[in-house]
Amino acid sequence: MKLFDVYPLYDVEPVNAYDCIVVDKNGIEYLDLYGGHAVISIGHSHPHYAKRLKEQIEKIGFYSNAVQNSMQSQLAQKLGKLSGYEDYQLFLCNSGAEANENALKLASFHTGKSRIVAFNNAFHGRTSAAVAATDNAKINAPINKQQEVTFLPLNDIDLVKDELQKGDVCAVIIEPIQGVGGLDEGETTFFQQLETLCHEFGVVLILDEVQSGYGRTGKFFAHQYHGITPDIISIAKGMGNGFPVGGIMIAPHIKPKHGMLGTTFGGNHLACTAALAVLEVLEAENLMDNARLTGEYFMSLANKIPGVQTIKGKGLMLGLEFDFEVGDLRKKLIYDQHIFTGGAMNKKLLRILPPLNIGKKEIDQFIKALQNVLIVEKV
Numbered sequence: 210m211k212l213f214d215v216y217p218l219y220d221v222e223p224v225n226a227y228d229c230i231v232v233d234k235n236g237i238e239y240l241d242l243y244g245g246h247a248v249i250s251i252g253h254s255h256p257h258y259a260k261r262l263k264e265q266i267e268k269i270g271f272y273s274n275a276v277q278n279s280m281q282s283q284l285a286q287k288l289g290k291l292s293g294y295e296d297y298q299l300f301l302c303n304s305g306a307e308a309n310e311n312a313l314k315l316a317s318f319h320t321g322k323s324r325i326v327a328f329n330n331a332f333h334g335r336t337s338a339a340v341a342a343t344d345n346a347k348i349n350a351p352i353n354k355q356q357e358v359t360f361l362p363l364n365d366i367d368l369v370k371d372e373l374q375k376g377d378v379c380a381v382i383i384e385p386i387q388g389v390g391g392l393d394e395g396e397t398t399f400f401q402q403l404e405t406l407c408h409e410f411g412v413v414l415i416l417d418e419v420q421s422g423y424g425r426t427g428k429f430f431a432h433q434y435h436g437i438t439p440d441i442i443s444i445a446k447g448m449g450n451g452f453p454v455g456g457i458m459i460a461p462h463i464k465p466k467h468g469m470l471g472t473t474f475g476g477n478h479l480a481c482t483a484a485l486a487v488l489e490v491l492e493a494e495n496l497m498d499n500a501r502l503t504g505e506y507f508m509s510l511a512n513k514i515p516g517v518q519t520i521k522g523k524g525l526m527l528g529l530e531f532d533f534e535v536g537d538l539r540k541k542l543i544y545d546q547h548i549f550t551g552g553a554m555n556k557k558l559l560r561i562l563p564p565l566n567i568g569k570k571e572i573d574q575f576i577k578a579l580q581n582v583l584i585v586e587k588v
């Protein structure tokens with residue numbers, strides 16, 4: 210059997226990784242400024258994480274959600290405390306799309322309505338309602354198009370009001386900083402007015418923190434820069450440092466019913482161990498502060514890079530917008546300079562999503578490599 214060929218692949222095969230470094234099968238070391246798409250939060254193969262997972266798998270790796278698993282409550286408590294949402298409720302699943310799927314479904318159960326408001330250039334995943342709320346016709350199959358979704362531009366609150374007052378909207382879903390779309394973000398007044406309108410019209414406000422959460426922007430959640438309190442927050446990526454785990458954090462006024470949501474694998478013992486180990490390291494190593502400070506350091510140097518038009522993002526969720534498409538630049542960075550970076554829907558944007566323990570030395574290495582490629586080779 211062959212693989213179903215859906216991914217355009219770089220010709221690199223990582224077989225080993227540590228800290229901010231990925232090692233390929235020929236022993237070449239790459240600086241990881243991509244984090245496997247914002248997934249590696251505490252660094253590759255972190256010793257505490259590896260030890261916790263090894264110890265857990267020797268005890269029990271999985272049992273179903275039909276029996277008690279107190280590790281889920283331990284995780285809920287620790288996550289509530291570190292994120293500032295101690296009175297919220299946690300539902301665990303396995304990926305970002307699944308988190309948003311459950312968030313939208315819950316909003317629909319809660320309100321009895323079905324239309325979604327989402328934003329231009331949004332990315333929320335590839336499953337049913339999540340992909341319908343994703344602004345990319347190419348990845349929406351005919352079966353997904355039966356969902357009712359209205360896409361609006363960021364920062365136009367009057368258009369949001371026009372839609373919400375029609376009375377049929379269950380949820381507004383928004384990324385605090387767009388990831389795949391290319392690092393655009395709403396203004397603080399927009400987020401605050403959005404929150405007010407959602408309360409006024411009984412619409413569930415979902416903040417998709419799948420990429421921007423877990424300390425990546427320097428606060429636990431990126432929406433915390435705007436002083437808002439969403440009804441549902443979706444999480445995944447950095448949550449498990451590579452172990453597939455996702456979830457939704459749900460405000461106390463949304464009440465659960467048995468059978469309303471469910472999953473076979475979600476919240477299993479290994480997933481909880483990975484997620485707890487991530488929070489333990491995030492706290493012990495002050496990685497949120499590191500993300501903020503290293504991000505500021507990056508910003509202070511990035512304007513010295515030739516061809517950079519705009520620097521976008523916060524903390525270690527960053528984008529450099531050039532005056533040319535960055536596809537060739539990314540290839541040169543990988544093959545010649547041995548540095549992984551990310552792309553976006555915006556083809557002129559280079560995305561920087563490193564592990565949160567990255568330091569100034571690695572940022573200096575990247576800036577130098579980028580200058581070499583841009584000045585010497587004139588991409």
Ligand SMILES: Cc1ncc(COP(=O)(O)O)c(C=O)c1O
Pocket residue numbers: 246304305306307309332333334335384388389417418419420421445446
């Ligand atoms: C903001 C956001 N939401 C949802 C997803 C989907 O997550 P997953 O690929 O784990 O399903 C992504 C993935 O890139 C994302 O960036």
